[in-house]
Amino acid sequence: MNSLLLIKKFAERIPYSFSKILVQIPFSWRLGSQYKKSRLEINQYKTEEAKLDYALFHFNNIFQYAKTFPFYNSLYSKNGVIDLKITSIDDILKIPIISKEDIRSHFDYFKGSMRVNTGGTTGSPMSLYLDKNAFAREWAHMHTIWETKGYNQKLVKLTLRGKNLGNKLFAYNPIHNEFVFNTYIDIKDRISEITDLIETKKIGYIHGYPSAIYDFFKVLEDVASDEQIAIVRKWVKVCLMGSEFPHKYIKDYLNTLWELEFVSWYGHTEMCILAHDENNDNKYVPFHTYGYAEVVDGCLIGTSFHNFDMPLIRYDTGDKASGVYFDNGLLKDFSITEGRSGDFVLDRVGKKIPLTALIFGRHHRVFDYIQHIQVKQVEQGKAEIYISSNSKIDLDKAKLDMDLTNVDMDFEFKYIKEPIKSLSGKLKLKI
Numbered sequence: 337m338n339s340l341l342l343i344k345k346f347a348e349r350i351p352y353s354f355s356k357i358l359v360q361i362p363f364s365w366r367l368g369s370q371y372k373k374s375r376l377e378i379n380q381y382k383t384e385e386a387k388l389d390y391a392l393f394h395f396n397n398i399f400q401y402a403k404t405f406p407f408y409n410s411l412y413s414k415n416g417v418i419d420l421k422i423t424s425i426d427d428i429l430k431i432p433i434i435s436k437e438d439i440r441s442h443f444d445y446f447k448g449s450m451r452v453n454t455g456g457t458t459g460s461p462m463s464l465y466l467d468k469n470a471f472a473r474e475w476a477h478m479h480t481i482w483e484t485k486g487y488n489q490k491l492v493k494l495t496l497r498g499k500n501l502g503n504k505l506f507a508y509n510p511i512h513n514e515f516v517f518n519t520y521i522d523i524k525d526r527i528s529e530i531t532d533l534i535e536t537k538k539i540g541y542i543h544g545y546p547s548a549i550y551d552f553f554k555v556l557e558d559v560a561s562d563e564q565i566a567i568v569r570k571w572v573k574v575c576l577m578g579s580e581f582p583h584k585y586i587k588d589y590l591n592t593l594w595e596l597e598f599v600s601w602y603g604h605t606e607m608c609i610l611a612h613d614e615n616n617d618n619k620y621v622p623f624h625t626y627g628y629a630e631v632v633d634g635c636l637i638g639t640s641f642h643n644f645d646m647p648l649i650r651y652d653t654g655d656k657a658s659g660v661y662f663d664n665g666l667l668k669d670f671s672i673t674e675g676r677s678g679d680f681v682l683d684r685v686g687k688k689i690p691l692t693a694l695i696f697g698r699h700h701r702v703f704d705y706i707q708h709i710q711v712k713q714v715e716q717g718k719a720e721i722y723i724s725s726n727s728k729i730d731l732d733k734a735k736l737d738m739d740l741t742n743v744d745m746d747f748e749f750k751y752i753k754e755p756i757k758s759l760s761g762k763l764k765l766k767i
Contacts, residue, residue: 358510358511359510359513362489363475363476363489366511367472367475367476368469368472370476371472371473371475371476372476374472374473374476374477374625375476375479375480377390377625378476378477378480378623378625381625384662384663384664384666387624387666388425388624388662388664388665388666390624390625391624391628391641391666392422392423392424392425394628394641394642395428395628395639395641396421396423397641398639398640398641398642398643398647399420399422399431399649401644401647402649403418405647406445407438407442407445408647408649411434412431412432415430415431415432417430417431425665426665428628428630428650431649431650432650433632433635433637433650433651433652434648434649434650434651435651435652436651439462439464439646439648439651440462440463440707443462443463443464446465446645446646447645448466448467448643448645448646449466449467449645450465450466450467450468450470451463451464451465452464452465452466452605453699453700453704454604454605454606462703463703463704464605464606464646464648465643465645465646466607466643466645466646467642467643467644467645470607470642470643473607473626473642474603474607474610477610477623477625477626478601478610480623481599481601482541482576482599484599484612484614485574485576485597485598485599486574487574487576489513490513491513491540491541492513492515492537492538492539492540492541493512493513493514493515493539493541493542493543493576494506494514494515494533494534494539494541494542494543494572495509495514495515495516495517495542495543495544496517496519496542496543496544496545496548496549496552497516497519497543497544497545497548497579497693498520498544498545498548498693498694498698499516499517499518499519500518500698500739500741500742501516501521502518502742503521504518505517505518505521505523505529505530506518506533514543515533515537515539517544517552519544519548519552519693520689520742520743522685522687523552523555524555524558524559527555527556527560527561527564528564530556531560531564531567531568534567534568534571535567535570535571538571539572540571540572540573540574541574541575541576542572542574542575542576542596543575543576543578544576544577544578544579545578545579545580545690545692545693546575546577546580546582546583547586547688547690547692548690548693549575549577549586549590550589550590551688553589553590553593556568557593568594569594569595572594572596573597574596574597574599575590575596575597575598575599576598576599577598577599577600578600578601578603579603579692580690580692581600581672582600582613587616598616599612599613599616600612600613600616601613601620602672604638604653606640606648606651606653607626607627607640607643608628608629608638608639608640608648608651608653609626609627609638609653610622610623610626610627611623611629611669611670618671618672619670619671620671620672621669622669622670624666625641626641627639627640627641627642628641629667630650630659630667631657631658631667631670634657634658634673635652635653635654635655635656635657636653636655636656636657636670636672637650637651637652637653638650638651638653639651655672656672656673657670657671657672657673658670658671658673659671679691679692679711679764679766680766681694681719681745681766682713682717683716683717683743683744683745684716684717684745685744686716687744689743689745691711691766694711694740694743695709695711695765699739700737700738701737701738702723702734702737702738705725705729706723706724706725706729707724707725707755708722708723708755709721709722709723709724709765710722710724710755710756710764710765710766710767711765711766711767712766712767713766714748717744717745717746718746718747718748719745719746719748720747720748720749720750721747721748721749721750722750722751722752722755722756722767723749723750723751723752724751724752724754724755725751725753728751729751731749731750731751734749735747735749
């Protein structure tokens with residue numbers, strides 16, 4: 337276990353009463369020099385000209401370095417760009433686009449500081465490596481987004497991100513000054529605990545999957561007393577919504593009934609693109625200090641500028657988008673036309689279990705050896721998990737290699753060689 341994980345495990349055990357000292361420590365001290373460097377770059381490269389200069393310089397750096405990996409060296413040699421120097425947008429367009437399958441099939445050519453799994457928008461799992469500074473850069477950009485809604489490190493938030501806490505309703509995480517909520521527990525009989533927490537800790541921000549936030553407030557609307565609802569209205573002012581596309585009905589409900597502000601962003605585990613929806617109109621503005629974003633034939637393509645452990649260059653995210661460009665050819669903003677959504681299954685008592693949380697919010701060893709995973713709700717409390725792989729797999733082992741604890745459902749595993757697709761050829765997580 338590396339030193340960062342050891343520090344994280346130690347910090348997570350600090351009780352709330354002793355956390356006030358940690359909260360006072362700036363993130364630039366907690367997360368190191370890379371966090372500070374990224375914050376400075378975000379502020380420095382704001383004009384169109386500066387953004388383009390940054391993008392071309394860093395794209396060329398990662399492109400030249402990628403040639404040291406056999407996969408990229410072979411790919412670029414075959415496509416006649418092995419000697420290319422990136423000095424313009426037109427040069428970038430000469431580089432071949434790669435897919436998730438390209439990376440998956442050449443994974444053994446890479447190695448790095450941190451290995452993570454992703455299912456992406458389509459339920460197609462993949463392992464990848466991130467460099468040691470990845471999360472410091474990530475948080476520098478995330479905090480920049482949240483600050484548009486008045487957030488700072490001293491403000492406590494309630495986070496609904498699919499964490500399985502067993503029988504506990506919530507747990508305090510001092511690293512991000514948040515109470516992590518257990519979205520797998522039926523909260524109908526525990527509303528008073530929630531409103532007491534919101535009131536005593538003065539929680540003004542709710543952070544999590546849009547579908548989970550929506551379900552949370554729907555339960556409050558249905559079962560909370562007028563006094564309890566008044567407490568929530570008094571303190572909670574902003575929703576920070578990530579990991580899923582926030583559908584209009586969710587935003588309308590939160591804004592109209594609860595008078596909440598919100599900000600959403602687009603990001604993915606591969607850390608090629610990070611963008612936020614400035615005006616809540618599905619126009620995501622990318623950070624060009626984070627990575628290079630482009631839309632090609634309706635596909636959202638990203639390049640990781642800083643991950644030299646496992647470069648992803650012109651990587652097809654699997655999301656469909658339309659884009660608007662500056663006059664200099666740099667992407668100004670993009671709109672998601674197809675992508676991840678708030679799919680869910682119902683447990684035995686009718687509680688919604690977001691698939692983003694269930695499938696990608698937990699660590700599943702099965703991701704190391706399968707190609708696709710899909711879920712079908714057979715009936716309330718029962719679902720089928722379809723696993724596809726190039727070769728036949730042991731379903732009993734696959735079931736053991738998935739963390740399905742604390743979910744009041746029966747799961748049946750099925751093997752299919754090829755994933756089930758829609759008529760348009762789109763692969764969905766929920767079928």
